[in-house]
Amino acid sequence: MSNKNEFKAFSASQDANVVSQGEYEESRDLNTGIPPNIISIGLLNKVLRQSSIISSVVADFISTQCSDDVLDDGDIVKLTTQLNRALEQKITTEIPSASLAQEGIVQLTNMLGNSSRLAATQKLIQELADSFNDNLSNRVPSIRKVNGKELSEDIYLGAVDVGVYTPEQIDQKINIEVDRRIDTELDKKISTEVDKKINTKGNKNTAGKAVNGWWKCGDTGVIYQWGRTDVLQSGHVARIQLPISFSNMDYSVNINPIQSKIGSMGAVIGYVNVIDNSSFDLLNSWVNARWNSPFFWIAIGY
Incomplete structure (x- = not known):
C-alpha cells in the first residue's frame, strides 16, 4: 500500500492557465504582491503553481524516505521531524561511513600513497610496521665493526675514536676564548670611559x-x-x-x-x-x- 501525500501540485498541466516565466519575472507584482481588486488569474495561478510544486516534491521525498503519510493538517512540528528523518535516511542508505569500494564520509585504502582523502586500514598499518622492523634489524649486520670494535656488544667511543677534542682540550680552548673576549670587552670599556672623560672637557660652543x-x-x-x-x-x-x-x-x-x-x-x-x-x-x-x-x-x- 503506497503512502499518502496530501500536498499536490497546482496548475501543473502544460495547458494550464498561467503567465509565461518571462512575464512572471517582469511583473511589477513580483516584489510588491498582487494589489487588491486587480487580480490576474494567470499570474495568481503561476504563484500557486511554483509554491505547490516545491511543496509536493518535498512531501514526496519525505513519504518515499520515511514510508510515512504526509498530511496537510497544519502540524508544522510533525512535518519538520519527518523531513529531518528523511534526510538522515537518505544519508545512511546512500553514503557509507567508510568503504574501499567507493567514496563515502571516510574512504579506506590498503595502498601507500600521498592522498589526503584516504584513511589507512589496519592491514596497511601492520604491513608498514613489519617492513620497518625488518629494515631496522637488517640495517647494520652484527659482523660489522666501528673503529675495529665489534657490534655484538655495547661499544665505547672516545674522543680519539671520533676525532673530537678531549674534555681537557675543550676546557683549554674555552679559557683562551673567554680570556680573549674579556680583554676585548675591557678595552672597549676603557676606551668608552676615556672618551667620556675627554668629551666632557672643551665641548664646542x-x-x-x-x-x-x-x-x-x-x-x-x-x-x-x-x-x-x-x-x-x-x-x-x-x-x-x-x-x-x-x-x-x-x-x-x-x-x-x-x-x-x-x-x-x-x-x-x-x-x-x-x-x-x-x-x-x-x-x-x-x-x-x-x-x-x-x-x-x-x-x-x-
Whole structure:
C-alpha cells in the first residue's frame, strides 16, 4: 500500500492557465504582491503553481524516505521531524561511513600513497610496521665493526675514536676564548670611559647667528638669546617667541626701546612677563606720552 501525500501540485498541466516565466519575472507584482481588486488569474495561478510544486516534491521525498503519510493538517512540528528523518535516511542508505569500494564520509585504502582523502586500514598499518622492523634489524649486520670494535656488544667511543677534542682540550680552548673576549670587552670599556672623560672637557660652543639669535656655552650650558621686535604700539602687548627653548622658566629678560624719546612729554617704558621656557610677553607702556617703538631684548638662562 503506497503512502499518502496530501500536498499536490497546482496548475501543473502544460495547458494550464498561467503567465509565461518571462512575464512572471517582469511583473511589477513580483516584489510588491498582487494589489487588491486587480487580480490576474494567470499570474495568481503561476504563484500557486511554483509554491505547490516545491511543496509536493518535498512531501514526496519525505513519504518515499520515511514510508510515512504526509498530511496537510497544519502540524508544522510533525512535518519538520519527518523531513529531518528523511534526510538522515537518505544519508545512511546512500553514503557509507567508510568503504574501499567507493567514496563515502571516510574512504579506506590498503595502498601507500600521498592522498589526503584516504584513511589507512589496519592491514596497511601492520604491513608498514613489519617492513620497518625488518629494515631496522637488517640495517647494520652484527659482523660489522666501528673503529675495529665489534657490534655484538655495547661499544665505547672516545674522543680519539671520533676525532673530537678531549674534555681537557675543550676546557683549554674555552679559557683562551673567554680570556680573549674579556680583554676585548675591557678595552672597549676603557676606551668608552676615556672618551667620556675627554668629551666632557672643551665641548664646542654653539650659536644661531641671526637678528633673533642665540649662543650656548658648551661647558656650562648657559644660553644667551637676543632679538628685536617690530614697532610695538603704546599700550599693546606682543608675545615674543625665543629662538630656542630654555630647560626651565628660570631665565631673565632685559629690554630696551630702540627709539626712546625722553623729554618733558615722557618716555617709552616696557615690561616683561615670562610665559614659559620658550616665550614671554612684552608690554609697551609709557609715561605722559603714547609713543610707538620697537624693542631690543636679551634673555639669559640655561
